[in-house]
Amino acid sequence: MRIYDTGTPSQRESATLPGEQDHEARVRAHIAAAVRAAGGWIGFDRFMELALYAPGLGYYSAGARKLGPGGDFTTAPEISRLFGAAVAAAGAGVLGEIGGGAILEIGAGSGRLAADLLEFLGARGIEPSRYWILDVSAELRDRQRTHLRERLGDRIDRVEWLDEPPAAPFDGLIVANEVLDALPVVRFRWSRAGVEELGVECPDGERFEWSARPANPALATACDALRDAAGGDWADGYESEWCPRLRPWATEVTRSLRTGAVLWFDYGLPRAHYYLAERRQGTLICHYRHRVSDDPFARPGLEDISAWVDFTALAEVGDDAGFDIAGYTTQAYFLAGNGIDAHLRELAGADPLQSARLANEARRLMMPGEMGERFKAMAWCRGLTGAPSGFALRDLRHTL
C-alpha cells in the first residue's frame, strides 16, 4: 500500500508535470512493443515488471521521485526515526549475539533507514563491519549516497552498494522494508467454470486493457491451494493476485546469510485472510503523488504499483531455505516490543514540541487505522538462540 500523506494542495496536485507525459508515452510505447512482440497479450506480472523495472523507463529504474512529500508515497522510516530506533534495538540483539557482522539492506529508498540504523547502533557501541545496500533504482542509490554522506560524514565508508546479493557467506542482519510488495504479481479470476489469468492487451498501441485467458496449470493449481487455505467459498468472478516470484527472489537475496536474522516489514496478511471471499478484488494498489488508485494502466512508469504480501508464502520460503520462522507480528507490536516509548522519550529530551511531534509520528506508525496493523514484521533466523526482540509481545505465527 504505502501510506499517502494529506500534504499541501500542491503536493496533492495529481496532474502530470512537464516532462512526465513524455516519459509516460515512452513507457507506454515500450510496453506496447512488448505486448506486440508477445503476440498481443502479456501476463500482468510482465506488465508490472516493465512498468516498474524496464531499464531507464520503469518507475523504480527511472527518475520518479517516489518517496517523501514531493513523491508518491511515504514509508515508516520517512515518517519517523522511531522506526529505525526500534529496528536498531532488534538488530543490536542479533549482532550482539553473533559478536558483530554485516548488515544488508534491500531496497533502501531515500537512505533514511540506513542512516538511522547506523546512528542508533553506533550510539549503542555497535558498528557493523559493512552496511550493504542492494537496490534496483539508480536514482534512489544517488539519493541514498547524498543522504548518507550528509548524515554520516566519513562513516559512509562502511556503506557499499551492491549490484547482486553478496556471493560469499556472511553473518549479520538483512533488513527489507516495503520491497516485497513491489515484486510483480500474476493476476487471476476464479469461477466454477475454471481459473483465468488476467493479462494485458494494447489494441490501439497506446492504451492497456485487461484481457483474460485460461490459466496455465501452475496458476490453476496455485489457485486451488489459495482458495482451500481461505475456506473455499470464493464466488464466481473472484479476482486476486499470486506472487510466484516471491520464492526465487527471497531465496536468492537471503542465500548467503550464514548466521543471523532477516527482518521483513511490509503490508500483508496470512494466506487464510489474504484470500478471504470478501476480498474479491484482490489487493493491487497504485500510488501517484499521494493518491491511491486501483488502475495500474493509468500512468505506467509514473505511478507505483504494488500488492499486499502473503506472509504464509513468505514463511514457507524461509522455512524451505533452512531458516527458523522466529517471529511474526504487527508493526505496532514490533515497535512496542522494541521500546518505542523509551526511544520517544530519549529523542524528545525535555523539548515538549519535539515530544508532541514524535508522539504524532508514533501514532502514525502504530495506530490500527494507519500502519500499525496492516504492516507486519517477520523474522527469519539461522543459528540464533531465539527471535530478535519485538516479536514476543504478540506472537502471531499461529495465524500463518
Ligand SMILES: C[S@@+](CC[C@H](N)C(=O)[O-])C[C@H]1O[C@@H](n2cnc3c(N)ncnc32)[C@H](O)[C@@H]1O
Ligand atoms: C517502497 S520503497 C521502500 C524504501 C525504503 N525501504 C523505505 O522503507 O523507505 C521500495 C524500495 O525497494 C527498491 N526495490 C524495488 N524492487 C527491488 C528489487 N527487486 N530489488 C532490490 N530493491 C528493490 C526500490 O528501488 C526502493 O528503494
